Amino acid sequence: MKPKYIDAHCHIEDKGFNKNRSEIIELAKNNNVEMITSGASFGGCRRALGFKKEYNIYLTLGFHPGNVRADDKVVDKVYNLIKEHEKEILGVGEIGLDVNVQNINRQKEIFDKFVNLAKELNKPVIIHGRGLERECYNLINNRVISMFHCYSGDVELAKELIDDDHYISISTLVCFSNHHQELVKNLDLENIVVETDSPYLSPVKGEKNQPINVIKVVEKIYDIKKNDGTYNYDEIVNIIYNNTKKLFNI
Template sequence: MDGQRDMRGTIQEKIMRNAQRPLAGVIDSHCHLDFKHFNRDREAVIENARRAGVVRMINSGVDYSTNSKSLELAKSYEFISATLGFSPNSIDGKKDPEIQMLLDQIEENASQAVGIGEAGLDYYHTKDAPTRERQAEIFKRVIAIAESFGLPLVIHSRDAEQPALDMVKHLEKVVFHCYSGTLPTMREAQDRGFYISLATNVCRSGHHQILAKNVSLDHLLVETDSPFLSPRKGRNEPANVLDAVRLIARIKGLEPQDVAAQTAANTKRIYNIH
């Protein structure tokens, strides 16, 4: 019994040491630093991430305005890259000319982006069939842009992971942003060489912890989706991606720095960045 207590104490001490140890070379593979939530202290948030060990951030656009702001951030900071997207939650109320303008913006600026998206399907917020069909029609057009430029597609697929996967099986470069789907769909995506990005909500979700346990480290990215999905109270920010790295490492029985290094390498590979 004393030996078992000693062993448990040793394991707990190691976990605590790893939780406190600085990490280096971490990448937040999906955030929204351009959102209004950061208007008061954006520069400080970025600097806080850098001090924490985050070496790069991928800022994802969701509509015309955020695409423009993402490009501006990428021009202002050499360690921020942009993806240009059309979120399914940005479709409501848009007429055909406005939709075409956004798609044209993505296409015209694709050479300045490291990926296309986020884009996809959202069955959580959208219940009616006509709107879901419209999401799919626009998603097809975004898929075509990603394919034509040979850029990775960043998928938003809330409660629609399998339908989204079914639409992109012909692609080679795909990231399932903030993956929340089933294990079988995740495994199918992995088998196709696609990447699974887990967000900081892994720190407070049993389902996401099961995903973390089962995802292949070679296909894993980490993200904050900040300002959303904070592992703590209040607004999320890129520095908090370290919380996800440490917990995933604990779940997998790995060193946090090894998870940080591998997820960073995966991010660089899929987005062709250095």
């Protein structure tokens, strides 16, 4: 059996892929890479819905904390879109908090609204928690299962999250970032998933990231773990694949 991968978080709807979207999806699929694209704005969510149908990929819908300046009308449009397409999505996100974005109270208000919606729909949330991972964890307060996308917090919180049955997503940053390599070294594979955040976080300077690079993440994890002698490559691939399926009820 050929190894199977799922890129747990990317942005196929990003306009940066307008020129080669079909090619990158085909390349990924030909290499057994499935993908979950995550709408992060009203426009992005609408485009993502269209591409989900066109390319038969997995979908989540949310509202990125970077869009905090939007008024309630826009937030409500995304909220209603999620409700309307509940059956087409695996989860709500990306949503969360970002330390580099102003107005933390408004960020929290919007985040909380979408966590409540996820609870109502009985779906997991995909968290963007840059610099405020602990605050995100506190706000979720175990109301729903979460996946911390591109987790960049400390090992201690990662272990707490995993103990509480949340998921940590390791991104392509692990290919070159010491902090992320240390995280992998110190965590078991339980509740670990992998992602590219394409077209962002490219492992290759000057290139756009794309879902097939999720294989590089798994290879890096194997590289870090192989000296433990606990798992061979195929076992690591399977554990991560099954973690993702369990999290999103696929």
